[in-house]
Amino acid sequence: MLQDTILKTIGLGKSFKGFAAVSDVNLEVARGSIHALIGPNGAGKTTCFNLLTKFLEPTSGQILFNGLDITKERPAQIARRGVIRSFQISAVFPHLTVLENVRVALQQSLGTEFYFWKPQNSLLTLDDRALELLDEVGLSHFAGEEAISLAYGQKRALEIATTLAMDPELMLLDEPTQGMGHEDVERVTELIDRVAKGRTVLMVEHNMKVVSSIAHRITVLQRGSVLAEGSYYEVSSNPLVVEAYMGSHGESL
Template sequence: MSDVILQTRDLTKEFRGFTAVSNVNLSVQRGSIHALIGPNGAGKTTCFNLLTKFLTPTKGIIHFNGTDITSEEPAQIARRGVIRSFQISAVFPHLSLMENVRIALQRKLGTSFHFWSSERSLDKLNGRAVALLEEVGLAHLADEITLNLPYGQKRALEIATTLAMEPELMLLDEPTQGMGHEDVERVTQLIKKVSAGRTILMVEHNMKVISTIADRITVLQRGAILAEGDYQTVSQNPQVMEAYMGTTDGQLQGAH
């Protein structure tokens, strides 16, 4: 059996009587791409917020690398290597791609807020910044102003800034949302590429993306786990088809 990097037990979040996440037992294998899917309002984003402690669970336990992190603050969890894309991927539109990645890298130096330091003091980060841009296919645009990028390349830059934090577990919240077909294809392949040697937990609506790259899928409905398994298992589950399509004879492939 593979090594489990993240595990939850009876993870639950209630809001004034409404249960958004209900007794979720999640198990993410190290080195896998694990997708969290479900209809709108299924509790996917709430689950992400609980894992990164942007919300406090009503009950339940979260283990990361075998350590109970349930009571830790978001910053402590990030330092452990659980990095959620939006936390540090709010890219600065008027800075270059290189400057955006260097800012993300600064956090490892412990000089994040030394804005008065000479810019030359950051030159030692240039090599790593270029390598990260190379990894996401943007090295040729290192000096381009981020504002000028098309949407798909901005998302690729966000992935580069996430990688700069050296995540052990990357949480990607709908990485292909709002993209055209070409960008979806490009970012899907990029996620597959950067997953080598890393673990990714992602929320994603696009079933083609899920079928292409996810090793394991957890389906949520009304805050609870409805089904779990590989794409073939999940896509043929009548309950999952009904949750997505409102019918048991529909095809999950058509759901987004």
């Protein structure tokens, strides 16, 4: 029987030459939820993500996925378990078509990406699934276009499609709306909410409007440690959180 908690960290920490970038982080992500990791600049959010996907080795603590200790596993092992980090594993190839980008990701999920001797038409069997994924993110009309021709928000949607192609059980999205205009932010927010159905999402996000509209639970980091956790209403009305944001480069909730 699957546990209600899909991801859990116990005392997770990372130090660089004596500086504690992340310290004693205890995180629980509920299965089927959208969980946001927020905090002022320099709070340790990206370092946390790098620890969870083992792009960095923890100095202390444990990482549990579906109740199994994955602390010592390599990034590829963790990805095979279904923990997929968007915008790293799902790189967009600018001069491949939109469809071909998703097909490459589907090949990775099947473990056939190095079968160079196979004829190209053998890849056509993946096209139906690739088109389904493009339809899911609203890009089916762009299937034959080169990825380089897409608008910025559409490229982010394509990156989400390639992440979905890896069949993630847990999607980690690092700043999915960064650098976007208002319309793209709304479109990608709606997209994340839609593709999260039946999946679990852990996201780092600066845009509080995005977080308030789709996150079920929020963990606030400050100086590498957990400052608060709860619903958007709970964390946004917490005096410690308000002080942390207001004192950080004029940011606000």
